[in-house]
Amino acid sequence: MQEPESDKSPEEKPKEQPPPRQRNRAWDLEARGEPFLWGLGGALVLAILMILGFLGIVLYNGAFTFYPKPVETVTLRDGKKVAGELFRTELFKPEPETLHALPAETRAEITQHGGMARRILYRTGNFDLYNEDFRWVSDYEVAGTTTSPGMYFVERLEWGPFIGEVTGLDLNGRTIQGDAAHGAELTRALGEATKRRDRIHDLERNHMGKVNYSIEKERLALKEADLRYGKSSPQYRNAEALHEERTTELNSLYTQFAEEAKSIRERDAKYTILLADVNGKEKKLKLSEIVRLYPANELDTWGRVRVYLARWAEFLTQEPREANTEGGVLPAIFGTFCMTVLLALAVAPFGVVTALYLREYAKQGRLVSLVRICVNNLAGVPSIVYGVFGLGFFAYLVGGTIDEVFFPERLPSPTFGTGGLLWGSLTLALLTVPVVIVATEEALAAVPQSMREGSLACGASKWQTIKYIVLPRAMPGIMTGLILAMARGAGEVAPLMLVGVVKMAPELPIDSIFPYVHLERSFMHLGFHIYDVGFQSRNSEAAKPMVYVTTLLLITLVFMMNAASVFLRNRLKKKFFTGHF
Amino acid sequence: MRRATETEETVYHPKKGPEGTLLSIEDFNLWYGKSQALFDVTLNIEKGLVTALIGPSGCGKSTLLRAINRMNDLIDGLTTTGSIRFDGTDIYAPNVDVIALRKTMGMVFQKPNPFPMSIADNVAYPLRVDGVRDRKVIRETVESAIKSAALWDEVKDRLNESALGLSGGQQQRLCIARAIAAQPEVLLMDEPCSALDPVATAKIEDLIDELRGKFTIVIVTHNMQQAARVSDNTAFMYIGKLVEYGKTSRVFTNPKVDKTMQYVTGIFG
Numbered sequence: 012m013q014e015p016e017s018d019k020s021p022e023e024k025p026k027e028q029p030p031p032r033q034r035n036r037a038w039d040l041e042a043r044g045e046p047f048l049w050g051l052g053g054a055l056v057l058a059i060l061m062i063l064g065f066l067g068i069v070l071y072n073g074a075f076t077f078y079p080k081p082v083e084t085v086t087l088r089d090g091k092k093v094a095g096e097l098f099r100t101e102l103f104k105p106e107p108e109t110l111h112a113l114p115a116e117t118r119a120e121i122t123q124h125g126g127m128a129r130r131i132l133y134r135t136g137n138f139d140l141y142n143e144d145f146r147w148v149s150d151y152e153v154a155g156t157t158t159s160p161g162m163y164f165v166e167r168l169e170w171g172p173f174i175g176e177v178t179g180l181d182l183n184g185r186t187i188q189g190d191a192a193h194g195a196e197l198t199r200a201l202g203e204a205t206k207r208r209d210r211i212h213d214l215e216r217n218h219m220g221k222v223n224y225s226i227e228k229e230r231l232a233l234k235e236a237d238l239r240y241g242k243s244s245p246q247y248r249n250a251e252a253l254h255e256e257r258t259t260e261l262n263s264l265y266t267q268f269a270e271e272a273k274s275i276r277e278r279d280a281k282y283t284i285l286l287a288d289v290n291g292k293e294k295k296l297k298l299s300e301i302v303r304l305y306p307a308n309e310l311d312t313w314g315r316v317r318v319y320l321a322r323w324a325e326f327l328t329q330e331p332r333e334a335n336t337e338g339g340v341l342p343a344i345f346g347t348f349c350m351t352v353l354l355a356l357a358v359a360p361f362g363v364v365t366a367l368y369l370r371e372y373a374k375q376g377r378l379v380s381l382v383r384i385c386v387n388n389l390a391g392v393p394s395i396v397y398g399v400f401g402l403g404f405f406a407y408l409v410g411g412t413i414d415e416v417f418f419p420e421r422l423p424s425p426t427f428g429t430g431g432l433l434w435g436s437l438t439l440a441l442l443t444v445p446v447v448i449v450a451t452e453e454a455l456a457a458v459p460q461s462m463r464e465g466s467l468a469c470g471a472s473k474w475q476t477i478k479y480i481v482l483p484r485a486m487p488g489i490m491t492g493l494i495l496a497m498a499r500g501a502g503e504v505a506p507l508m509l510v511g512v513v514k515m516a517p518e519l520p521i522d523s524i525f526p527y528v529h530l531e532r533s534f535m536h537l538g539f540h541i542y543d544v545g546f547q548s549r550n551s552e553a554a555k556p557m558v559y560v561t562t563l564l565l566i567t568l569v570f571m572m573n574a575a576s577v578f579l580r581n582r583l584k585k586k587f588f589t590g591h592f
Numbered sequence: 593m594r595r596a597t598e599t600e601e602t603v604y605h606p607k608k609g610p611e612g613t614l615l616s617i618e619d620f621n622l623w624y625g626k627s628q629a630l631f632d633v634t635l636n637i638e639k640g641l642v643t644a645l646i647g648p649s650g651c652g653k654s655t656l657l658r659a660i661n662r663m664n665d666l667i668d669g670l671t672t673t674g675s676i677r678f679d680g681t682d683i684y685a686p687n688v689d690v691i692a693l694r695k696t697m698g699m700v701f702q703k704p705n706p707f708p709m710s711i712a713d714n715v716a717y718p719l720r721v722d723g724v725r726d727r728k729v730i731r732e733t734v735e736s737a738i739k740s741a742a743l744w745d746e747v748k749d750r751l752n753e754s755a756l757g758l759s760g761g762q763q764q765r766l767c768i769a770r771a772i773a774a775q776p777e778v779l780l781m782d783e784p785c786s787a788l789d790p791v792a793t794a795k796i797e798d799l800i801d802e803l804r805g806k807f808t809i810v811i812v813t814h815n816m817q818q819a820a821r822v823s824d825n826t827a828f829m830y831i832g833k834l835v836e837y838g839k840t841s842r843v844f845t846n847p848k849v850d851k852t853m854q855y856v857t858g859i860f861g
Contacts, residue, residue: 469694
């Protein structure tokens with residue numbers, strides 16, 4: 012169809028057309044992709060860099076803490092000597108009075124550097140002699156620095172490290188002086204001393220501990236008879252006689268062990284080592300008090316690596332010493348691991364069952380939406396609140412009731428009625444259950460409706476459909492939720508401080524005493540250990556490296572548990588998704 | 593049986609099955625919430641024959657099919673009136689065991705939906721949920737069902753591999769094998785070929801032809817050629833109402849109702 016306008020002359024046409032719209036580039040940012048690509052990508056890169064930076068710092072500091080450093084001997088201007096490991100260096104501004112007392116040329120040099128002087132922090136050890144572990148040495152105090160070959164770094168059971176020379180050995184009256192005291196003789200004597208120490212530890216902890224436990228059990232059995240039958244009953248008299256007999260037996264056994272330990276101790280005291288620090292102060296130590304010693308400046312690389320590995324081995328397999336700042340963290344590793352596994356065992360059925368009901372059975376309506384909102388909000392409650400709840404509900408209410416019903420003979424000392432591994436795990440399970448519910452619900456929602464219909468059309472019941480079709484298909488997603496919950500739970504400390512974590516719990520939750528698994532025991536946790544070592548110990552400077560190492564360990568542990576779950580999940584995935592549409 | 597019908601336009605003289613009527617749907621109305629999806633549908637499905645339900649999208653043919661094995665129960669707010677009688681018993685009666693009912697009716701869906709398990713396990717699924725534990729019985733049933741579904745030669749060497757590795761057409765035949773494994777009386781097919789290519793479609797159609805007589809088949813399709821090729825009786829539905837029901841050859845060549853003629857000749861649809 013021809014329109015009337017087309018009749019107009021062609022030269023009039025351009026006038027009528029509106030001018031081409033000019034794009035305002037400054038305001039048209041949204042219409043172009045690149046700036047947003049850079050902005051969004053940049054945010055991602057920044058986030059990753061921060062995480063990598065954090066991991067890098069922890070890894071760097073944690074990995075090199077145990078590597079032995081040389082011991083420097085510093086001679087000061089006033090003739091005194093300081094020996095120690097170089098810990099760190101910094102610039103500082105000396106006080107005017109101090110500056111005034113310095114020789115003119117030193118003063119000029121400091122003024123040249125803008126009034127700043129350098130000082131070095133040495134880890135000098137020998138706390139028992141000087142009441143300090145660390146010492147600042149300013150550059151202007153120093154007359155000379157050497158690394159003399161005779162310096163030993165001695166790690167002891169008490170008082171922290173000793174840094175000095177080995178001057179002699181006294182092996183049960185046989186004295187060895189000078190260089191002979193360093194070589195094979197020392198190694199052999201140390202080996203024997205370690206054996207004696209281990210034997211004493213074994214006797215006191217395991218044998219005598221077991222006897223003590225049995226005596227306590229007998230006492231409780233008697234008390235139980237009292238509670239059940241009354242003091243005048245024949246049952247009580249029987250129990251009393253039995254108790255008498257057994258306790259005597261156990262007591263004689265105890266004395267036997269105690270005497271063996273005493274005799275070893277007496278013999279042990281005769282094997283000593285004589286040390287001298289850099290200023291000539293002498294120190295006599297029992298050989299068995301020495302954990303490890305090495306000539307810090309004479310080690311070759313292999314020797315250093317051996318010390319490094321031995322320290323890691325001690326860290327991973329021993330109990331803590333010296334208010335947790337030295338020794339190992341085995342109870343903490345074990346506690347963290349047990350707690351996380353228990354947490355996963357508790358949270359998985361709870362979360363999955365709840366999500367199954369919400370998604371598969373419940374009629375989707377206002378009530379279910381409300382429940383869902385509540386569940387999501389639970390994830391935002393401060394964790395310490397969960398701790399308070401766990402203490403009040405689990406420990407005092409549930410645990411207290413369990414004590415009254417099952418362990419009345421042990422009251423008033425609580426069994427389950429106080430913080431413990433079980434209550435800690437359950438509290439954290441409560442804390443992490445929203446994560447599992449949300450993840451499971453999403454996984455269930457992602458199962459295609461056609462699968463459910465196919466199963467129902469085959470004559471399967473709803474439960475059969477869930478069991479055979481829905482759950483297997485949703486399993487990888489559920490596992491993801493569990494992994495998230497475990498990661499969250501393993502790193503949580505605040506609620507645990509209320510429901511079972513303690514500073515020192517050498518007894519592991521699993522041991523050789525019946526019933527082998529002791530869920531009521533308090534436990535140690537790596538997260539709490541970090542807090543305790545870093546901020547509650549006598550010497551924060553000495554604890555800092557341990558904080559890094561423990562953090563590294565906690566991250567590694569969480570990473571390993573997650574990796575194991577991811578591995579499991581991927582195997583499940585392979586099982587259910589071997590093909591494509 | 594000639595029946596007087598309320599809907600004036602419905603023409604009703606289907607081909608008779610040799611064994612009479614299996615499913616009789618009477619004055620069936622269905623509502624999703626407040627919107628009515630089926631209006632007074634009345635039709636008899638003959639035993640042993642293939643009945644095709646055709647009609648434009650949204651006409652209620654799938655709804656009717658899913659009403660037969662009560663798959664619509666999954667939807668909230670569903671109400672029905674009227675009755676569907678299966679072998680004389682009303683399947684919407686309150687005391688009906690829906691699970692048992694579904695076991696007598698296999699169903700094949702629009703999109704192949706094999707379960708994420710092995711080929712053999714897929715076919716054995718209806719038996720397993722029915723409580724059959726005898727491995728020998730299961731193995732034999734699986735083999736015969738897969739053979740009936742004309743899939744045996746293609747999968748006999750990989751029965752323990754995942755069913756998701758099969759092609760679309762093979763998956764759909766596997767779903768048919770699964771639907772007939774428990775020896776149902778009725779086979780309900782909801783547009784079984786709409787997600788398949790022509791070759792796979794031809795195979796499924798051949799299969800339907802082979803299954804004719806062994807099962808009573810109700811097939812929903814919007815492919816009229818397919819309905820013409822495979823079915824004995826055809827029901828044409830339009831916005832929730834049954835418009836015409838009769839022998840397939842007659843419905844396609846000589847429709848009695850204008851709407852049917854317009855649809856089968858392609859004027860709308």
